[in-house]
Amino acid sequence: MHGILALSVSIATLFKVAAALGVDPPVGMETPIDLGRAGDYAIIAKTGVSTVPQSTIKGDMAISPVAQTYYTGFSYTEDSSGTYATSGQVAGKMYSATDAAPTPSKLTTAISDMETAFVDGAGRSRNPTLNVGAGTVSGYTFHAGLYTWGTTVQVTGDCYVNAGPNDVVILQIASELIVAAGIKLIVYGGIKPQNIFWVVSGAVTFGSTSSWYGIVLGKTAVHQITGASIKGRLLALDSTDLDVPTAIDVKFATPATTISRRKERVLLF
Numbered sequence: 340m341h342g343i344l345a346l347s348v349s350i351a352t353l354f355k356v357a358a359a360l361g362v363d364p365p366v367g368m369e370t371p372i373d374l375g376r377a378g379d380y381a382i383i384a385k386t387g388v389s390t391v392p393q394s395t396i397k398g399d400m401a402i403s404p405v406a407q408t409y410y411t412g413f414s415y416t417e418d419s420s421g422t423y424a425t426s427g428q429v430a431g432k433m434y435s436a437t438d439a440a441p442t443p444s445k446l447t448t449a450i451s452d453m454e455t456a457f458v459d460g461a462g463r464s465r466n467p468t469l470n471v472g473a474g475t476v477s478g479y480t481f482h483a484g485l486y487t488w489g490t491t492v493q494v495t496g497d498c499y500v501n502a503g504p505n506d507v508v509i510l511q512i513a514s515e516l517i518v519a520a521g522i523k524l525i526v527y528g529g530i531k532p533q534n535i536f537w538v539v540s541g542a543v544t545f546g547s548t549s550s551w552y553g554i555v556l557g558k559t560a561v562h563q564i565t566g567a568s569i570k571g572r573l574l575a576l577d578s579t580d581l582d583v584p585t586a587i588d589v590k591f592a593t594p595a596t597t598i599s600r601r602k603e604r605v606l607l608f
Contacts, residue, residue: 369485369507372460372536374554375452376445377574381431383449387411390428397430403446407435453574457556460538463509483530487511491541494518497525500552504529508553512539516557520546520564524553532570545569 377383381398387409388402402409407417407424410433415426421439423432436443467487471479474488477496483506491514500508508530516539526532535553537543543557548566555561557575 368483369463369465369509371507371534372456372509372538372554372556373452374456374572374574376449377453377456378572379449380434381572383453383574385450388413396428399431399434400429401434401446401449403434403436403443403450405435406437407433410435454576456574457538457558457576460509460536460556461511461540461558463511463538467511481508481510482506483508485509485511487513489513491515491517494522494524497523500524500526500530500535501528502530502534504531505534506530507534507536509536509538512537512541515539515541516543518545518549518551518567521548522546523550526552535571543573543575 379399380401381396382388382400384400384402385404386402387405388400388411390412400410407415410424413426413428413433415424415429415433417424418432422442423434423438426433434442434446436446463485465485467485469486470488470490471486474490474492476492476494476498478498480499480501482500483502486509488511492512494517496519502508506528516537526535532552533554537553537555537557539555540558542559543555543561545551545561545563545567547564549564549568551567551569551571553569553571555569555571555573555575557573559576561573561575563569563573
């Protein structure tokens with residue numbers, strides 16, 4: 340017990356020491372991708388969020404630089420402060436660039452942080468494991484570190500992540516990520532969903548009833564087909580489509596947020 344605790348503390352300390360000295364962490368280890376203020380929101384978008392009622396979203400939402408009217412499919416009421424709106428479909432606050440100060444400046448920062456997070460994730464290059472399965476992945480176990488593919492990745496069978504609570508797994512995909520219907524990502528070893536990053540330059544598709552973990556940073560569209568679920572976040576630089584019913588659980592976040600809806604479109608860049 341004491342040995343496990345000591346190792347856990349030592350890994351966290353190594354991250355801090357490496358950053359302070361301006362050097363890389365030890366081989367096989369990655370530091371988390373910093374989401375910045377983008378991590379404050381269940382959904383954040385640049386061009387709008389639309390939904391088909393009745394969806395249920397637990398957590399704050401934000402759109403910028405577009406106006407509040409780019410929330411479509413929601414029945415919402417502006418708060419008396421003018422800094423946010425509320426809706427019966429949202430157990431949280433709805434922010435937009437046309438709200439009263441200080442909301443617009445906060446959202447500008449959050450959008451910039453989302454863009455920066457994608458660039459950081461896509462730019463990681465130290466000691467990667469290359470092209471697992473030549474782009475067709477089934478039954479594979481991922482460990483701490485960086486994985487990269489230069490092609491589309493198709494997940495055709497259940498896969499696993501085996502890593503510790505302070506470990507980080509970053510998976511870079513130069514084209515699309517396609518997860519087949521019913522496929523599961525199973526995690527063990529104590530790794531936290533917020534330390535698994537899928538950095539995808541093409542479209543992302545989660546097939547019907549698939550179950551996934553991690554932060555998805557997608558440069559283009561993200562699609563969740565009927566019944567798909569993820570414990571993590573979907574942050575897309577273009578659009579996100581969620582079919583009936585899908586679920587996103589980000590209870591690990593601070594503040595805790597959960598999203599579930601029948602159908603919704605989140606347009607980000």
